[in-house]
Amino acid sequence: MSRTITVEGDVNAVDTRVLLTTQGSVTAPSLVVPAGMTKIKKIIAAASHDGAADDGSAIFFIRLGGNAVLNGEQSIMIGGAGNQTVQSGSDAAPNVMLPFILDNVDIDVRPSDTISIAAEFAGVDIGDTAVAVTLVYGK
Amino acid sequence: MGKLYRSREGSITAVDTKTQLTTLGSETAPGPLLVPSGAKMLSAIIATVACDLATAADGTHFIRLEGPGLPEGPESLVVGASGVQVATGGSYANQAIRIPIDIPVTPANEILVFGENAGEDSGSTGIGVTLEFAA
Numbered sequence: 001m002s003r004t005i006t007v008e009g010d011v012n013a014v015d016t017r018v019l020l021t022t023q024g025s026v027t028a029p030s031l032v033v034p035a036g037m038t039k040i041k042k043i044i045a046a047a048s049h050d051g052a053a054d055d056g057s058a059i060f061f062i063r064l065g066g067n068a069v070l071n072g073e074q075s076i077m078i079g080g081a082g083n084q085t086v087q088s089g090s091d092a093a094p095n096v097m098l099p100f101i102l103d104n105v106d107i108d109v110r111p112s113d114t115i116s117i118a119a120e121f122a123g124v125d126i127g128d129t130a131v132a133v134t135l136v137y138g139k
Numbered sequence: 140m141g142k143l144y145r146s147r148e149g150s151i152t153a154v155d156t157k158t159q160l161t162t163l164g165s166e167t168a169p170g171p172l173l174v175p176s177g178a179k180m181l182s183a184i185i186a187t188v189a190c191d192l193a194t195a196a197d198g199t200h201f202i203r204l205e206g207p208g209l210p211e212g213p214e215s216l217v218v219g220a221s222g223v224q225v226a227t228g229g230s231y232a233n234q235a236i237r238i239p240i241d242i243p244v245t246p247a248n249e250i251l252v253f254g255e256n257a258g259e260d261s262g263s264t265g266i267g268v269t270l271e272f273a274a
Contacts, residue, residue: 017165039141051230057191059148059267061164071175075146075163077267080189081232084223084262093230100234102185106273108141120164122148123189123265 001138002041003034007117008132011047014058014125020117020133033068033111037137040064040107043076044134046099047119049126051083051092056126058082062133066116070108078133081126109137140274142182143175147252148267154198154260160252160268171249174208178272181242185235185269188219192229193262197222200256202268208250210243218268221261235267244272 007020007029023029047060059080065073078100087093109115119131147169149160163169181204188200199220205213216238223229244250254266 015164015167046234047232049232055191055193055263057150057189057263057265059187059189059265061146061148061187061267061269071141071143074144075269076144077146077148077185077187077235077269079232079234080187080265080267082189082191082221082262082265083230084192085227087228087230093228095230095232097232098234102237106142107144122162122164122267123150124191124263126189 003037003137004134006134010130011119011121012128015122017118017120020119031114033109033113033115034137035111037111039138040105040109040135041138042136043102043105044099045078046097047079047129047131048097049081049095049129051095052086052127053125054085056083056124058121058123058126060121063118066114068109068113068115070110074107083126140177143272144269145172146269147172149254151254151256151264154256157253157255160254174244174246174248175272176246177274178244178246179274181240181244181270182273183240183271184216184238186218187235187267189265190221191262192223194260195224195226196259196261198256198258198261200264203253204250206249206251208244208248210245214242
């Protein structure tokens with residue numbers, strides 16, 4: 001049996017750790033690891049950026065920590081994005097990232113403790129970004 | 140023991156220049172990337188590349204792993220490539236990749252992570268690397 005938690009948030013400054021604590025219309029989803037779940041089995045993550053900064057090149061990563069994560073904080077790259085000149089009007093190109101799906105993650109967690117999920121982008125500012133992460137728990 | 144994930148990132152601003160990745164976003168000095176206690180192997184590399192496409196050119200991106208944490212010696216892996224036809228028009232986003240590997244490691248010793256661009260100068264490039272350790 002698996003259980004899931006999804007969180008998302010805006011990350012609008014480079015090299016800034018941002019806790020992801022919301023879930024769209026749900027402003028405070030529970031971050032307690034469900035009872036009986038002892039592993040993170042899968043991670044699904046995606047990030048987008050508006051490209052509203054010239055000469056941008058940045059990589060996105062997440063941090064998994066808190067009391068529930070055993071063996072210390074885990075950091076995992078999820079994607080990258082770049083853009084040269086801020087575009088406007090009909091010239092503006094979309095920046096679409098398919099989700100990064102990491103199987104067989106096998107991170108030990110302690111059920112009934114709280115996990116923290118944070119996201120950052122690093123490198124050169126690429127404008128405003130949004131990051132969403134799903135954790136799939138198992139045994 | 141479950142798997143352990145340790146990451147570093149950095150920017151590469153010149154072609155054919157070996158550049159050590161020493162930071163992790165808001166952590167400007169995370170220190171040496173040591174092989175965790177209990178880890179026996181690198182089971183995968185997760186990597187991502189971001190280029191600002193500042194020149195009408197094409198290049199490739201690869202990483203190097205070195206240091207006393209790798210008893211069999213240094214390794215190198217291609218992690219991506221990028222190019223653009225018009226220097227002012229590029230814009231993109233892509234997901235990370237996971238490359239399964241099986242490389243022995245020595246616990247408590249350091250692994251040095253480097254990024255490098257090759258080919259033509261494709262502009263300033265960010266590279267992020269996660270090392271996936273397993274017992």
